Amino acid sequence: MPEGNEIHRWAARHNAAFAGRKVNVLPGPNHRFRDAHLVDGKKMVQVHAVGKHLGYEFANGLYLHIHLGRFGDFTEGLGPLVEPKGTLRAVMQRAGSGKVSRSVKGNAHALTGPYNGPPSKDDGTQPFPAEDVDWWELRGPTDCSIYDSDKWQALLNRLGPDPLAHEPGGHDEPSRAIDAILAKKTSIAELLMDQEMISGIGNIYRAELLFRHRVNPFTPGDAMDTKTLKAIWKDAAVLMKAGMVDRRIVCTKKSDRPSKQEPALRGEEHYVYRRHGKPCFVCGETILRKDVAGRTLYWCPKDQHTTKEQTASALKPGVSLRSQRVK
């Protein structure tokens, strides 16, 4: 599932390509996106990224809201649109950049592969010239619909602050998130994933942030302290910004990696995420995992000071998450 870094990256790319221009917005062949005509042919003012949500703001006051969810992804391309494949939900194309016709084949080619797909030539380290994208296609989102400004504002009000929006001149700052967390009895592991507390953090960043700050993931929110929460927020902003540029989530420090290599080698990007059963890079203890509120939590029992009971509650090696969930 894309986390905030990926969402902000799409926003930056699509701002470069489409902001301030008239665009065509088309539904896929199955016409599940019935309201595309409300913004089709209109000027797209700006793309906003908040947590895991994208909002394409149009000059007529409407927003195209996209939430990629677990399976959604964009394909970007140059030239005329290509023949649609699979369950296409929506297309955005610069107005006047080619025929608005999907039957055109030609020099069009996709610039980016699917999320978790084969690596594209674009490694995300170069600035992105606007003229390099003529269109995007969207497949598999949880939501692709038109919001009016009230509905968009209601979404913003519901979401917690976003560490990636915490930049000079940005409007998000952590005090609202910190106050909300300190008022809850829920575990910090669950609160970090709660988009109403902090927006944009997913399963990888929550596990890695808790390890980096040596926090017991089962600590209730109201037993956390402001200093640690502030440090986690600051660290999240740095890690997610790096993930946005790299398109790769790397959370280990060079000095902690077994190879001491920079950039991180494969398998050395994370301290705990998906490293269950393997030795901790820092203390050598076996990394544990457990299903918490439907998502897998990973942690080091020694560095993160879990109690005997918490450590014993981890999944035994070889036991599937599914069988644990049934119990």
Ligand SMILES: [Zn+2]
């Ligand atoms: Zn450890």
